[in-house]
Amino acid sequence: MSQRAIEIIERARREGRKVLLEPEAKTICSFYNVPVTVFDVAKSSEEAVEKAKRIGFPIVMKIISPDIIHKSDVGGVFVNVKNEEEVITTYNKIVENVKQAVPKARIYGILIQEMAPQGVETIVGGIRDPQFGPTIMFGLGGIFVEILKDVSFRIAPVDKDEALEMIQEIKGYPILQGYRGYYKADIGSLVDIIMKVSNMLMDLPISQLDLNPVFVYEEGKGAKVIDARVVLE
Numbered sequence: 538m539s540q541r542a543i544e545i546i547e548r549a550r551r552e553g554r555k556v557l558l559e560p561e562a563k564t565i566c567s568f569y570n571v572p573v574t575v576f577d578v579a580k581s582s583e584e585a586v587e588k589a590k591r592i593g594f595p596i597v598m599k600i601i602s603p604d605i606i607h608k609s610d611v612g613g614v615f616v617n618v619k620n621e622e623e624v625i626t627t628y629n630k631i632v633e634n635v636k637q638a639v640p641k642a643r644i645y646g647i648l649i650q651e652m653a654p655q656g657v658e659t660i661v662g663g664i665r666d667p668q669f670g671p672t673i674m675f676g677l678g679g680i681f682v683e684i685l686k687d688v689s690f691r692i693a694p695v696d697k698d699e700a701l702e703m704i705q706e707i708k709g710y711p712i713l714q715g716y717r718g719y720y721k722a723d724i725g726s727l728v729d730i731i732m733k734v735s736n737m738l739m740d741l742p743i744s745q746l747d748l749n750p751v752f753v754y755e756e757g758k759g760a761k762v763i764d765a766r767v768v769l770e
Contacts, residue, residue: 539568542741546769554603555744555769559648562765565741566748569733572726573762576650582628588649589624597650598627600635604642611638617652624649653761656752657712657722661730663693663738663746665770671738675700675731677709678750685709693735700731713753722753726760742770 542565549557557565563573575592578601579585589596600613608614612634615627628647635642658678666672669692676688689703704710704727715721734746745768753760 539565539740542568542737546742549769552603556603556606557767557769558601558603558645559599559765560601562746562767563762565737565767566762566765569737571730571733571737571748571762572760573765574651574653576648578646579628579649580646582625585628585647585649586621586624589618590621592649592651595619595652596624597648597652598624598631599648599650600631601645601648602635602639602642603645604639605635611635653752653763654754656754656760657719658750659727659753659760660688660747660749661727661734661751662748663734663743665738665744671735673703673731673735673738675703675727676707677712681709682749691735693738695732695735697728697732700728700735703731704728720755723756723759727751727753730760730762744768744770 545561545565560576560578563576566573577588579588595617598615598618600608605611605613613631618624618627631647635644660676660678660682662674664672671693673691673693673695674688676682681687687708689706691699691703704724712719713722713724747766748762750763751760752763
């Protein structure tokens, strides 16, 4: 168990929050060696420029607020920000959008995140089921999970063989094998992420965890978590 993860969770609880902020969720993932996008938090436009230069352009910028779950709905997400001037303009625009849409929202800063290359979208998640306990879910992202509900489940802990079975039993598995122009995906990286999510759910007082999307790249090139959401018990 990661003591640093527990400290983040306890701080959120002291503040009366059940949902972790995105940088908190990604930081906990990183403690378990789950591959997340490079990110930092800025509390001014000047700081945003400094951190964007360190991460490298282009970047993604997102609002950080405990009062906003769906960031895109309030104009709180901008992608492909390409230079310092755009960082300043975008920072101010996000703050303005959020204040107009949710006037009482607490703004904790702006997330500055690398813009990862597009990969095959997958989703890895978990819930603490009242009957079965920690349960892990895997599926292809986008339309496959939203409309087709093409997902698989296992009760934690999940070992390497079970994680591979989860991936192989979804209907969309041929896509990960290189079907019709898709590249052969790095299945090993997905297996690794599923096992690490299983460990997180076993270790920590998490009610729900969503890594969505997880971009998986060509075989040998890994995978990367683009967005992470953690709900506490």
